[in-house]
Amino acid sequence: xxxxxxxxxxxxxxxxxxxxxxxxxxxxxxxxxxLGGNQAVDCLLYNANDPxxxxxxxxxxxxxxxxxxxxxxxxxxxxxAPMMTITSTTCAYHDTIGGxxxxxxxxxxxxxxxxxxxxxVDNFLDEGMRRGLSKRDLVSNINWFMNVPVxxxxxxxxxxxxxxxxxxxxxxxxxxxxxLISNCPQINNPCNGFNPTPVRVVIEAAG
Amino acid sequence: xxxxxxxxxxGTVTATNTLAGARDHARSLAGTALASGPxxxxxxATDLPPEVVGATIVWAETIVPGGYASRRLPRGAVVRxxxxxxxxxxxxxxHNAAHPNERINTADTVKVQWQAYxxxxxxxxxxxxxxxxxxxxxxxxxxxxxxxxxxxxxxxxRYGDAGASGTHPNARDMLAxxxxxxxxxxxxxxxxVNLFKSVRVDPSGGLHLDGAVRPxxxxxxxxxxxxxxAVANxxxxLDDRAEYTSTxxxxxxxxxxxxxxxxxxxxxxYRSATPERLRAFQNTDEYLLGGAS
Numbered sequence: 001x002x003x004x005x006x007x008x009x010x011x012x013x014x015x016x017x018x019x020x021x022x023x024x025x026x027x028x029x030x031x032x033x034x035l036g037g038n039q040a041v042d043c044l045l046y047n048a049n050d051p052x053x054x055x056x057x058x059x060x061x062x063x064x065x066x067x068x069x070x071x072x073x074x075x076x077x078x079x080x081a082p083m084m085t086i087t088s089t090t091c092a093y094h095d096t097i098g099g100x101x102x103x104x105x106x107x108x109x110x111x112x113x114x115x116x117x118x119x120x121v122d123n124f125l126d127e128g129m130r131r132g133l134s135k136r137d138l139v140s141n142i143n144w145f146m147n148v149p150v151x152x153x154x155x156x157x158x159x160x161x162x163x164x165x166x167x168x169x170x171x172x173x174x175x176x177x178x179x180l181i182s183n184c185p186q187i188n189n190p191c192n193g194f195n196p197t198p199v200r201v202v203i204e205a206a207g
Numbered sequence: 208x209x210x211x212x213x214x215x216x217x218g219t220v221t222a223t224n225t226l227a228g229a230r231d232h233a234r235s236l237a238g239t240a241l242a243s244g245p246x247x248x249x250x251x252a253t254d255l256p257p258e259v260v261g262a263t264i265v266w267a268e269t270i271v272p273g274g275y276a277s278r279r280l281p282r283g284a285v286v287r288x289x290x291x292x293x294x295x296x297x298x299x300x301x302h303n304a305a306h307p308n309e310r311i312n313t314a315d316t317v318k319v320q321w322q323a324y325x326x327x328x329x330x331x332x333x334x335x336x337x338x339x340x341x342x343x344x345x346x347x348x349x350x351x352x353x354x355x356x357x358x359x360x361x362x363x364x365r366y367g368d369a370g371a372s373g374t375h376p377n378a379r380d381m382l383a384x385x386x387x388x389x390x391x392x393x394x395x396x397x398x399x400v401n402l403f404k405s406v407r408v409d410p411s412g413g414l415h416l417d418g419a420v421r422p423x424x425x426x427x428x429x430x431x432x433x434x435x436x437a438v439a440n441x442x443x444x445l446d447d448r449a450e451y452t453s454t455x456x457x458x459x460x461x462x463x464x465x466x467x468x469x470x471x472x473x474x475x476x477y478r479s480a481t482p483e484r485l486r487a488f489q490n491t492d493e494y495l496l497g498g499a500s
Contacts, residue, residue, distance in 0.1 A: 052393050057314070058355025061414060062444045067353065068412040078379065078396070080360035093412075097323075097353060099314025104336030107490060108319045108483045121334075136394045138334070140314045150408040154324035156317055 006205040016196040017118055017185035019127035023048050024173040027206030029087065032181075033168040034145050036197030038161035040184040041144035042100045042120040044128075045075060045083050048176035051133065053077045057096040057140035067150065068093040069142065075171065078139070082174045089169040091162060095143040097150075098158055100124065101186045110188040123182030131178060143184075144169055146191050160190045243271040243455065252459065256287065261464035270297075270440045272453030273376040277385035277437040279304050280430045282495075284462050288438070290347060290403040292454035293422030296443040297402040298356045298378045300386065301331055301339045304433040307391055309335045313352040313398045319483050323408065325350040328477050330484055331400065331428070337491040338484075339434055341477050344427030349405035349417055356382065356399050357444050366451050375451045378441040385437030402426055403456075404443040416445040431491055 006029070013035070014020045024030050032041055045055035059076035061067050069075075070093050074082040099105075102121035106114040124138055145163040150156045185196050223229040245268040246252045252267030265284060270276055272295075280286060288297055303309035312334040317323045319332055327345040330338045356378030362369030369377045371384060382396045403424070405417045440456050442448070463471065478488045 056355060056398070058353065058398050058444070059358070059361075062354050065414045065445070066412045067408055067414065078355075078358065080358040080364075097314065098318055099312065102315075102334065102336070104334070104490070105312075105315045105319055105332075106336075108315075108332070108336050108486045112486070135308050135334075140312075140398045148318075150323050150412075152410075154322050154407075156323040157321050158318075 006207050008202050009205050010201070010203040013198050013200050014181065014183045016183060016198050018183050019123035020181045020183065020201065021127050021131055022179055022201075022203065024084075024177050024179055024203055025206070026173050026176050029170050029172045029204040030084075030179060031168055031170045031202040031204065032144055033166065033200040033202070034091065034163045035165060035200055036195070037165040037167070038145065038163045038190070038193040039197045039199055040146040040161075040186070040191040041199055042124070042182040042184050043142040043144060044124060044139065044180040046133070046137070046178040046180070047077065047083070048178045051137065051178065053079050053081070054137065054139060055083060055142065057142070060096060067097050069096055074174075075142070083177055084171040084173050087170045087172050091145055091167040091169060093162070094169065095146040095148040096140070097156070098143050098146060098148040100138075100141050100182065101184065106188065114188060117187070118185040120182035120184050120186070123185070124180060127182075128180055131180070133180070143191070158189045158191050161193065243269045243274065245276075254457070255459060255461065259461055259463070261467065262461035264459065264461045266458060266460035268458045270438065270456045270458060272440060272455065273374070273451070275381035275385045275437070275439040276458065277388050277435065278460070279389070279433065279435050280460055281462065282430050282432050283468050284430045284460050285343065285427055286430075286436065286458065286460040287344070287425050287427045288402055289423070289425040289457040289459075290454070291422065291457050293420040293424070294452060294454040295440055295456045296404040296446070296453065297456050298382060298439040298441065299400045299402055300382055300397060300437040302386070302389075302391070302395065302435045303333065303339065304435045307389065307395065307435060309333045309337070310395065310397045311339055311400065313400060317352050319487070320481070321483075323352065324405065325352060325400070328480055330477070330487055332487060335490075336487065337494055338431040338487045340428040340430055342426060343429045343477070344425070347403050347421070347424035347426050349403055349421075350426070351401040351404060351406040351443070353408070353414065354401060354406050354444050356401070356439070357441060361444065376441060378439045381439035381441065382437050385439065386435070389435050401443055404446070406445060414445060416443060418443065418446055431488075432495065
């Protein structure tokens with residue numbers, strides 16, 4: 001992990017299964033640290049001044065012509081503008097095609113007995129509503145520390161992670177960005193090693 | 208046209224400088240041969256697929272390059288999109304007509320079905336664990352859930368022009384106009400599906416567009432609840448050609464005869480194909496029992 005050069009203006013631990021949000025100002029860097037290893041961190045971004053402009057997984061993979069988020073990836077908005085840049089990552093790559101778990105999609109993937117389990121969409125809604133967002137504002141998200149390969153025949157799925165305790169990712173804001181996070185509570189697939197754990201978030205002042 | 212009825216200039220008498228003249232002029236335009244746009248009533252369309260017998264045709268429209276359309280379709284309706292000349296790319300959004308904050312979720316569509324590439328039998332899943340539409344026919348086999356659509360900014364960068372009023376309309380603004388006609392807004396322009404152009408992922412995650420010209424293919428989608436669909440016909444976001452290249456899409460939708468729809472559902476080719484699809488249909492059944500349709 002590279003040293004952060006600026007002063008930390010926020011340093012918090014997001015408990016296992018919990019939501020979190022903060023505005024990261026233009027030029028500031030958000031570091032997310034996978035404390036326990038293989039903990040998926042579902043993440044959405046909104047232009048803090050015009051939230052109808054928001055993260056677009058599609059624009060992001062089109063801009064770099066690759067599905068994997070790596071060092072140097074620009075996280076693009078639905079209006080084709082860079083919102084944040086991955087300035088460094090010690091986890092080799094991250095996902096943005098797997099979406100977020102929900103109570104509803106859990107019933108499809110794992111059976112109706114999972115329909116009351118806590119899920120990322122409920123975290124996004126719970127936290128987002130406090131920021132004036134609603135269900136209409138939820139779109140395809142980033143999954144930090146999650147591994148979703150696509151096979152030759154198009155088979156796609158969440159497989160065992162490639163992260164480890166202490167790995168981290170740094171993203172620099174290219175505009176004032178509202179960051180909405182769900183520390184994923186999923187226990188039916190390997191995205192959290194079947195054991196959701198806390199993650200640490202640090203916001204560093206602009207350099 | 209401009210020569211006949213152009214801007215009135217001082218001292219020039221035109222055919223439209225009176226109310227009666229303007230009305231007569233407007234009415235004289237009706238019956239103009241149809242290059243694009245909707246056939247109304249749709250039953251006047253003559254190009255229903257020959258295998259469709261006894262159906263009620265509810266939509267017949269040709270969408271030109273850079274065009275868009277939006278429609279409400281009832282549960283059971285089948286819509287066919289045809290890539291007439293083979294170089295179209297149709298951006299598609301689907302919303303639940305009764306509760307439009309339920310809409311297509313491309314991530315759930317590929318994740319739940321364990322398959323990134325859409326084809327016959329694939330479901331378009333909502334963000335509520337239900338089926339919006341089923342792909343019941345597909346001779347194109349080239350679709351894309353990963354790449355979304357162009358925006359004003361990306362078209363300005365690529366073509367130097369991007370708006371609905373210009374000659375290189377971007378897909379996001381077209382879809383926004385489409386859903387706006389149903390009271391929705393830009394926040395309702397969710398991540399979309401692309402029809403008639405495919406993208407494949409290589410082992411290192413790289414994206415590769417298949418943009419070859421293949422005239423005459425079509426895809427048929429059946430509505431599994433009352434839906435609002437919005438479509439834009441614009442180049443795929445990975446289409447690198449310097450020219451804004453697009454060809455027309457023919458849209459035809461029909462409500463099958465009750466006998467045909469009953470027979471189709473009895474055969475149930477799609478419902479039980481996988482455990483995930485079966486549960487999506489079960490959730491949809493449960494929702495429809497609640498009185499929505």
